[in-house]
Amino acid sequence: MTRIVELISTHCDRVAPDATLRAVASLMMTLKISSVIVVDQGAAVGIITEHDLLRATRRHHSPERPARSVMSSPVHSVPEDMEFHRAYREAANLGIRHIVVAGASGEPLGVVSESDFRKFLGPDFYLHLNCADTLMERRFPRLPASTRLDEALIAMEAVHGSCVVVVDSRRAIGIVTERDIVRLFLDGDDNPTLDTIMTRPAVSIGEDCPLSDAARLMAGQGIRHLTVVNPAGDLVGLLTEHTLMHPLKVSLLDEVLGDRQLAEERQRLAASVFDNAHEGIMITDPEGMIVEVNASFTELTGYTREEALGKTADLLKSGHHDASYYDEMWRQIRNDGYWRGEVWNRKKSGEIFVVLLTISSVRKRNGEISHFVAIFSDITLIKQHQQRLEHLAHYDALTQLPNRMLLGDRLQLAMSQTERSGKILAVCYLDLDNFKPINDQFGHAAGDYLLIEVSQRLKTCTRAGDTVSRLGGDEFVLLISNLSDLHECEQAIARVTSALGHPFHISSHSVSISASIGITLYPQDNSDPETLLRHADQAMYAAKQAGRNRHHLFDPEHDRRARARREELGRIRQALTNKEFRLYYQPKVDMRKGHVVGVEALIRWQHPERGLLLPDQFLPIVDGNELGIEIGNWVIGEALRQIEAWNATGLRQTISVNISGDHLQHKGFTRRLGDLLASHPGVSPGQIELEVLETAALEDIATIAALFAECRQLGVSFSLDDFGTGYSSLTYFRRLPAETLKIDQSFIRGMLDDPEDLAIVEGVIGLTQAFQRKVIAEGVETVEHGLVLLLLGCDMAQGFGIARPMPADQLPEWVRQFRPDELWGLATAFQWSRDDLPMLIAEVDHKRWIKALHAYLDDRSGQAPLPPLDNHSCRFGRWYYNHNGQRYAHLDSFRAVEATHDDLHETSSRMVSLHEAGKHAEVAAMKPELERLNEQLTACIQEIQAAALMEAQRP
Helix, strand or coil: CCEHHHHCCCCCCEECCCCEHHHHHHHHHHHCCCEEEEEECCEEEEEEEHHHHHHHHHCCCCCCCEHHHCCECCCCEEECCCEHHHHHHHHHHCCCCEEEEECCCCCEEEEEEHHHHHHHHCHHHHCCCCEHHHCCECCCCEEECCCEHHHHHHHHHHCCCCEEEEEECCEEEEEEEHHHHHHHHHHCCCCCEHHHCCECCCCEEECCCEHHHHHHHHHHHCCCEEEEECCCCCEEEEEEHHHHCCCHHHHHHHHHCCHHHHHHHHHHHHHHHHHHCCCEEEEECCCCEEEEECHHHHHHHCCCHHHHCCCEHHHHECCCCCHHHHHHHHHHHHHHCEEEEEEEEECCCCCEEEEEEEEEEEECCCCCEEEEEEEEEECHHHHHHHHHHHHHHHECCCCCCECHHHHHHHHHHHHHHHHHHCCEEEEEEEEEECHHHHHHHHCHHHHHHHHHHHHHHHHHCCCCCCEEEEEECCEEEEEEEEECCHHHHHHHHHHHHHHHHCCEEECCEEECCEEEEEEEEECCCCCCHHHHHHHHHHHHHHHHHCCCCCEEECCHHHHHHHHHHHHHHHHHHHHHHCCCEEEEEEEEEECCCCEEEEEEEEEEEEECCCEEECHHHCHHHHCCCHHHHHHHHHHHHHHHHHHHHHHHHCCCCCEEEEECHHHHHCCCHHHHHHHHHHCCCCCCHHHEEEEEEHHHHCCCHHHHHHHHHHHHHCCCEEEEEEECCCCCCHHHHHHCCCCEEEECHHHHHHCCCCHHHHHHHHHHHHHHHHCCCEEEEECCCCHHHHHHHHHHCCCEEECCCCCCCEEHHHHHHHHHHCCCCHHHHHHHHCCCCHHHHHHHHHHHHHHHHHHHHHHHHHCCCCCCCCCCCCCCCCHHHHHHHCHHHHCCCCCHHHHHHHHHHHHHHHHHHHHHHHHHCCCHHHHHHHHHHHHHHHHHHHHHHHHHHHHHHHHHHCC
């Protein structure tokens, strides 16, 4: 048989009685041992274990105290040749976990701990045993991470535990053991919270984990505690090194004793357990009559053995539980053979206490129940401690109002009740106005008193079913439920503001405060609890910004739009980072001279899913945002890079870039522009032109003019874009040093049809000539638009009628192939007067009318519009018969026009009738006649034009 001395794995170190506790703790941590022998003159006079240092920590003993003040004495020691199973049984009966082994002369040889027994037996010793749930402890401290060390030590001592499991709800997140306490005692930490000292994560096993696997896991990781979890991951038990030793009391004997000896040993062991157990034990017969109790029963309940025998367990009933509770208890005992739970009992003295009770049925061999065994332990202190911790976890320490954690539960419950009732829940976020000055003036104690008084007033002006919570500082949240409409909510808020409006008396002073309140209503704001609080907080800040001492109602639709805009801005920023933007270039040409004078850079977004997006699909989103300025800087840089690339190929072009007013006025714009120009030395500053909207320029004329001047010093030119859309004051125009005006495309597109648009275009052109500025027209959709512009004196233009915006690599070829339209030569070859302009436009209108007629006659779908068939209603007819045409009435060619024009309209009307009748072949047969009449009318118009020119040249 193995001797106890053979189990000594580490010879325990020794210290003198006068050694300090600091020295003892240091030895334990250095040698990784759990006990130290106190030796005086060669004899063991005491022993200090980790649990002794835990008590010293709990009592805040100084590390400089001598070892003799906390050591356990006298020391229980066993001779070195004692059989190890006997040594263990003897120590277990005495409740000792560290066995001092003495030599022949009585000198201490070392200590055998439970770890040594476990290592000696090995994991295979547990193969014949059951799973973890048969040995695991169910009564052990489990505390939240915010718990202070002092509270944890109280809990450990209350249950004689060797560790505290740190939990988050029902999940184990860490563990604090006696060894951790020794380290903290040595470090001198001042009552830290468990989350700062715990070992994480806690090593866990399942309920069904074999004990042999658990022992192997402990040995492999060098640990003494395993948390036990159920399939859902919830903490249900604790398996320690100490509980693993319990089978040794019987199982080891099975190996060394015979059946008779084993039976006797088991009887003695059972009797010892019954007599020495710290738990109260009560045995009843099948009818519930008490037949035996142990000493702990008397200690816990106050009833002696004689008083209890022959009575039923009803003598302990407290009245806390109803009959259904006990019915369910006995139903489970009948079905499962046992019941485990908490019961509120009454002592003989009348004191109520809480026990953790296990009732098990004992059956005879024939299956009949012979006895019931009830084992219970007093957990009143743990319950009180738990209640205190729960209160600290859910209530504000200063005001005793629900804190954020409890508010979350209350809010979830109130939302559920609102859904069932169909009423309205108001979530109100309240912040005190000017609380800080009061706190600074009168001190923090006065500030705390004020917060307590505010909380009391808030509770008095709300209903019993409502919730008042303090989040911290001077911020409170009110949950006002069961409201019928917004008016009722307004009344409740009025009561709150009125209650807070009365003066508070603090430190013999009278002070007044107000509150800013943000409100969101559920289910109108159909969000989750956290989002509801955030929305109410946002509304509170809106109330602050509006002047304080008021409330503001959250607008869910406005928030939805704001969130959507934030998401859009985020996607656009991502596009800028991912280089998804492109610059397209639209040529600007001199129609009179027939060459390209520059290009305008127009941004496009090459979206991965939506394809190529135009500016109006994304630029309005960044308007007024810093991202718009970043994009503007990118456009300038990309334009400069493209100019440099074109210059290298011999294509020198000026690029105009659109700049918003915000970008132009952004701090450091001129410096940034100068840096960009400097980074492209191959670009002449005159090759970049900045286009600024007229409306933006007029917002702050002085600032914009100064910025224009600064940029012009760099060599950069400016043009005013969309001119005519703003308040085009001559004074403002004179003060703005812009070289070019760009006529807004809305006027250009409409000038052939709208005399007012034509007059605006003519006026702007005259304005530029008077101030000696350049002018360019955008939105030139047709050749006819260009012709009229030339006649009005505007030579430069851009638009779809000239070229659509194109990628940079397509522009060089387009420039090489560009030729001005022949019709523009009509305006440049002769000196037409202003009075002849309506005649030239009438010719253009007639050509457009002929094109529209052909389109209608060729269309079989019925979608093409029908041009006017009345000879007085077409635009040419309106010119011919009004005063603009009658100025040519003296010309023979003018008089000849009328008959041809009438014949043309008569033929057109017949062709339209045939087309509508479906006689398309007859329509086709009449087309030559239509073309002859059109050519004849065109010849007449040209004769009128020639005659008009000849008259203009006569002296």
